[in-house]
Amino acid sequence: MSDAALWTALADPHRRAIVTLLLERPRPVGEIAEHCGLSQPSASKHLKVLREAGLVRVRQDAQRRVHALDPAPIAALDAWLEPYRRLWNSSLDALGRRLDETSDDT
Amino acid sequence: MSDAALWTALADPHRRAIVTLLLERPRPVGEIAEHCGLSQPSASKHLKVLREAGLVRVRQDAQRRVHALDPAPIAALDAWLEPYRRLWNSSLDALGRRLDETSDDT
């Protein structure tokens, strides 16, 4: 269960920003740092955490290290959310039903 | 965007355990503490964080404070996951296609 590593990785706002940024396309470290307003060392460290959580993969291109998103671990989160999503949906349903019952004064 | 509070709240394993526990049914603080192997003060603190993230609601019953799960904030997470889920699914699709192509040696 490196589930913990995944949560920890995504708990940080900067790292979520990186992940979101990589959603667009893979990028080298420097570019990531710039876009997220991070120093290069800081970006490197965050990327390390993301790598160890399996969220990011590296491809070496000359001196550059192009980091790409790996969405696979997100599936674990998705699975974790499952039961709550059910609850949430049924709550919405209940709300909808109640709204329907009272909807004559809309 | 108290999105951050939500992530922070769920980043902690104990709090995830509490949330999972409350999935079953609402419970008073003492019960939660016992089930999660937490001291009473610790449980109280974690519940406070969960409350402030909107994940938990309290109903007062005599001296007891019965905490119940509120799955609504989870929707935010779900929304955040959306784009990644797409990617993930398409990756699966791609994998499936590749497996199909090579599936004569199954």
Next chain:
DNA sequence: CAGTTATATGCCAGTCAAGGAATGCAGACG
């Protein structure tokens, strides 16, 4: 090989969250 670019790492100081023990507080109950 010397120099430059792109990135990783080590070290340090500041910050913050977590756990434990003790205490405060409100409701129940005789």
Next chain:
DNA sequence: CGTCTGCATTCCTTGACTGGCATATAACTG
């Protein structure tokens, strides 16, 4: 009103994480 129960809050200590800076490392360039 005194007491007990259930929970919240405070204080304190400790460990973890973060950022910055300096430095090491690796790969390209001439």
